[in-house]
Amino acid sequence: MTSSSGAARKNLSKIACNRLQKELVEWQVNPPTGFKHKVTDNLQRWVVEVIGAPGTLYANETYQLQVDFPENYPMEAPQVIFLHPAPLHPHIYSNGHICLDILYDSWSPAMTVSSICISILSMLSSSTTKQRPEDNDRYVKNCRNGRSPKETRWWFHDDKV
């Protein structure tokens, strides 16, 4: 087991590098609507600007997603969090962690940063209230030592239905 912090990240594998470079090129040709990739020379950490979709609670609001890629991307999901301030949303904790199945148990290596972004925007767009998750305070307190959301055992309500 590694220590809980995401700081001890390993460098991207060759395969991960090739795949990310390919994603970056495709993003530049055809970026998902409502997103802007803030170009840096760091392939392993993307910062993506999200603009709330028109006609939704988040219209015209801008947020930032931070996407960190593990050594074995895309076998392993990237870590995706909102940078401060995170949007007020029933699945988004105040520390930026996002409760969304595809980022954890339902990740598939055929998903891309672009498809993640589309999922997150649709999650934002379908929200009917601007509020934090009920267990926000407890959860955020537990994460205080810099725990990654990928180490959280998420419970997605629908799994039990």
Add this chain to the structure above:
Amino acid sequence: MGNEEEEEELVAEVEAVEAVYGTDCVLLSSFPPHFHLFLKPRTADVSSQQFVEAVLEIRATSQYPKEPPSIELVDCKGLDEQRQKHLLNYIQSKAREISPCLMLVALCEEAVEKLSAMNHPDGDCPLCLFPLVPEDQQSESLPFMKLMSCFHCFHSECIIRWWKWLQNSKESDSANTDSTAAHRNQDKHKKMEESVGNCPVCRKPFLAKDLDHVLALVGSYSSQLSSDNEELKDEETVLQSEDEMIRRQKFEAILNLQKENSGLIEPKKDIVILPGMYLPQPVAMPSSTPTKESDEQTQNEPPAVVSGKQAGGTSNGASSSRQRNFGPRRQKARSDNHSSSTVRNTRKPVQQWVRRDSPSNKQ
């Protein structure tokens, strides 16, 4: 119309189609002719080499053959929209060309011909995002395969890498969560036949037999590495049990292929060994995982979360080979009913196939 001779000719033509295509032709009406035709590429005798298929509906009016029949694609696999259109347009233009002569058999033959020419996957590998069949002839073409159940295609190397990854994750999951070894042994055999994973694109569960045609490839990698990779001696126990599994699966693969071809086995083009693959030492084998664990390698814990859940609804995802957008997928988070607990996620992959960069140690 009313010309009896003409009508007789039409009936005879439909009979000819039925005679040529047998059960692949489903007759809905013999006058005016209306039928479904199940199309397979002519070249695909081995089903693992079949990457496309289509069901064509041909429906003539009472004006046929002065008026060409209407032609629709009812169903297809492995063809994206563009190729579907191309196929359909081609057959329709042939129909206009041949009219006012009788054309049903000729049209069907044209359709099979065209589909045969299209018998290759299209677009990019969903795992590495590089084209499956490079458009320029210069680029090196890597071997690819399809999942037998949904026709989604991947580079063999890519799907194997992912498959290995799944096996390793499951194994370390079960090593961490399940302590009743006896019980697991009992289920070992049963589980081998159950789903080993879900298609990365459509999540349709597939069985070990869906991967048979590439598992042989895994075996090649494995024997390659046990023969020329000295530094892996320590891992011998792991490799041996893995070999065991692979041997069995290889045998089943050959057996199935034999059944498929009524006893004949042809060499498969897919199975190409890429030099330079190796299995690195696991970075940190959990110390609580003794060699005994490696005996368990043959067993597949069914994934608790994924199995079955996505079985419905997405089964026809194969009609587009460019589905990388997971948009329509149900997202399983609800505002009122979700919670989290900060338990450390125990999933921890141990090994992964990587490509050796150094030119040494090949073959």
